[in-house]
Amino acid sequence: MSFDFDIIIERRGTDSLKWGRYRGRDIVPMWVADMDFRAPEPVIEALHRRVDHGVFGYAGPPAELKDVLITRMAQMYGWTIDPAWIVWLPGLVPALNVVCRAFGDEGDDVLTFTPAYPPFLAAPPLSHRTLKTVPLIRENERFTFDIERLEREISPRSRVLLLCSPYNPVGRRFDPDELRRAAELCLERNIVVCSDEIHCDLILDGHDHIPTASLSPEIAANTITLMAPSKTFNVPGLNCAFAVIPNDELRHRFKRTREGIVPFPNAMGYAACLAAYRDGEPWRAALIEYLRANKDLVHRVINDEIPGLTMDDVQATYLAWIDTRALNLPNPMRFFEEAGVGLSNGKDFQGPGYVRLNFGCPRQTLLEGLERMKSAVARL
Numbered sequence: 001m002s003f004d005f006d007i008i009i010e011r012r013g014t015d016s017l018k019w020g021r022y023r024g025r026d027i028v029p030m031w032v033a034d035m036d037f038r039a040p041e042p043v044i045e046a047l048h049r050r051v052d053h054g055v056f057g058y059a060g061p062p063a064e065l066k067d068v069l070i071t072r073m074a075q076m077y078g079w080t081i082d083p084a085w086i087v088w089l090p091g092l093v094p095a096l097n098v099v100c101r102a103f104g105d106e107g108d109d110v111l112t113f114t115p116a117y118p119p120f121l122a123a124p125p126l127s128h129r130t131l132k133t134v135p136l137i138r139e140n141e142r143f144t145f146d147i148e149r150l151e152r153e154i155s156p157r158s159r160v161l162l163l164c165s166p167y168n169p170v171g172r173r174f175d176p177d178e179l180r181r182a183a184e185l186c187l188e189r190n191i192v193v194c195s196d197e198i199h200c201d202l203i204l205d206g207h208d209h210i211p212t213a214s215l216s217p218e219i220a221a222n223t224i225t226l227m228a229p230s231k232t233f234n235v236p237g238l239n240c241a242f243a244v245i246p247n248d249e250l251r252h253r254f255k256r257t258r259e260g261i262v263p264f265p266n267a268m269g270y271a272a273c274l275a276a277y278r279d280g281e282p283w284r285a286a287l288i289e290y291l292r293a294n295k296d297l298v299h300r301v302i303n304d305e306i307p308g309l310t311m312d313d314v315q316a317t318y319l320a321w322i323d324t325r326a327l328n329l330p331n332p333m334r335f336f337e338e339a340g341v342g343l344s345n346g347k348d349f350q351g352p353g354y355v356r357l358n359f360g361c362p363r364q365t366l367l368e369g370l371e372r373m374k375s376a377v378a379r380l
Contacts, residue, residue, distance in 0.1 A: 003286040005037055006362050015237075022342055028369040029342040033168070033319060035234045035360030037287070042279035043233060043272050050271040059267035061088055065274045069242075072277055076201070079214040085246050087255060090239040090269070092198055092226045093119045094262045096162060099194040099224060100127035102257040103250075104159030111153060111191070112162040113145060115169055115321070115351030120162045120196075132158070133350060136170065142312055143170045147181050154185075160192050165212060166199040166316035169349055169356045173203055173315035176210050183212055183219045192250065193223045198241075201232040201284060204292045205315040213246065221247045224254065231317075232284060233276040234360075240269030291318050294359040294366055301370045306377050318360035321346075325353035327380065339376030341369045 011019040018032045038044075066083040073079045089095050100110050100123045110124035114133045124131040134150045136143040150161075163182065166173050186193050195212040203209050213223040228241035245251035265273070295314045302311045302320070308327040311320050322343075324332040332355050333345035346354030359366055 001282050001286075003283055005287065005290040006364065007038070008362055008364060009036060009038055011036065027337060027340050027342045028365060028372065030358045030361065030366075030369050031342050031344045031356070033231060033317075033358055033360075034236050035318065035358075036362060036365060037234050037360065039234050039272075040276060040280040040283035042275045042283075043235060046271045046275035047268055050268060056267055058264075059270055060264070061270050062274050064278070065270065068274060068278045073211075073244075077209060077211050077214060079211050081244055082246070085244050085251065087243040087245060087251065087258075088264055089226075089241045089243060089258075090263055090265050091230075091241050092196055092228055093123075094258075095224075095226050095241065095243055096120065096123040096194065096196070097127055098254060098258045098262060099160055099162070099192070100124050100129050102253045103192050104129065104157070107157070109155055109158040110160045110162060111150065111158060113150075113164075113167075115346065115349035115354065116162075117164060117168045117196075118348050120164065121350065123162070129159075130157070135350075143167070143172055144174075144178055145182050147185060150182065151185060154189050154191065158189065158191050160194055161186050163193055163195045163212065165195055165197055166203065166209065168199060168317055169319050169344070169346075169351070169354075170321045171312065171314035171317050171319055173205060173207060173209065176215060179210060179212050180215050180219070183215060183223065187218060187222050191222075193219075194226065195223055196226045198226065198228050198231050199317045200227060202288070202291070202318060203316045204288065204295055205313070207315075209316070213244065222250075224250060229273050229276040229280075232287075233272075233280055235269075235272045235276065238266075238269040238272045240265040240273045291360065294318070294361075294363065295320070297363070297366065298357065298359050298370065301374065306374050308377060308380075309373075318358060320357040320359060321351070322355050322357055323353065324355060327377065329353075336373055336376060340372045341376075 018029045106128040110129045111132045112120045132153045137146040200209040213220040225244040230236035298320050302309045311322045329335045344356035
């Protein structure tokens with residue numbers, strides 16, 4: 001079975017947040033984390049069937065979906081989960097906010113590493129918690145956790161660690177030992193780990209994703225895992241995600257906090273989720289190969305053809321974290337916008353001097369964006 005990811009799908013003039021930002025301007029959008037690929041055909045067919053039914057009442061998860069999830073967790077990650085652990089959600093950002101509110105009291109500490117996906121930075125203050133950030137460090141030419149700094153930042157009021165694995169924006173797939181050190185420290189200090197693993201099926205370096213909660217029964221009992229089909233199968237607008245919470249007490253507190261505030265997924269989201277996880281694996285496997293080639297292209301052009309820009313190899317995600325600091329640009333995002341490329345501003349991630357590039361797009365689009373970046377730097 002073959003899949004053509006080179007097809008250019010016109011997204012201008014639709015409801016696309018990604019493309020609508022630059023309406024009427026000649027700018028290639030490579031910022032927000034959705035891809036420019038058509039969703040897998042089984043997902044589209046499932047949505048058509050649901051529409052053809054014609055009744056859109058309140059929906060619950062299809063009976064088959066939990067079984068599909070349990071089988072998938074075992075096959076993909078060697079992780080055995082109980083269906084009672086699954087809590088359905090309309091997205092992971094609401095879940096981050098629920099976690100911050102569910103554990104501790106107003107003014108308590110929520111920890112996270114930086115640079116960070118901006119909702120990690122916003123959720124604690126929105127929940128009347130104190131945000132404490134721990135910058136990642138460089139070891140062996142890659143970003144990793146600064147466990148010593150994390151330990152120093154922990155206080156008697158620390159309640160939650162917001163963790164991202166695989167890591168957006170730096171593209172790391174963490175080794176088990178890295179995850180274990182962070183998770184065991186939190187376990188020792190009675191800090192709940194909220195592990196956002198939305199990019200878990202987008203591993204590009206040939207290794208396996210390791211769910212944080214799969215490291216040990218003790219770590220599982222202290223971890224809330226967040227997952228969704230949205231990034232992998234390019235269905236973020238359908239609003240379907242889930243948490244896996246093995247600990248009965250943590251799960252009860254999470255569900256009680258979300259009650260009356262966070263809705264359940266809608267009928268279309270459930271239908272897409274089931275079809276993606278049950279029937280979308282051939283498409284995902286082909287996507288990984290395409291993204292891996294895109295990643296290699298970005299890595300080569302950024303490091304070898306654009307003086308002043310550097311980036312690490314992307315082990316996971318379709319996001320490149322690009323260091324522009326050698327160019328001394330006052331506003332790197334604005335600089336590249338003026339050159340016709342829309343990137344995410346590293347400052348929003350607490351990573352000033354960086355930009356994030358989404359390479360989840362057809363090769364022609366990617367080449368155009370990279371050429372514009374190359375020309376802009378050459379004109380400096």
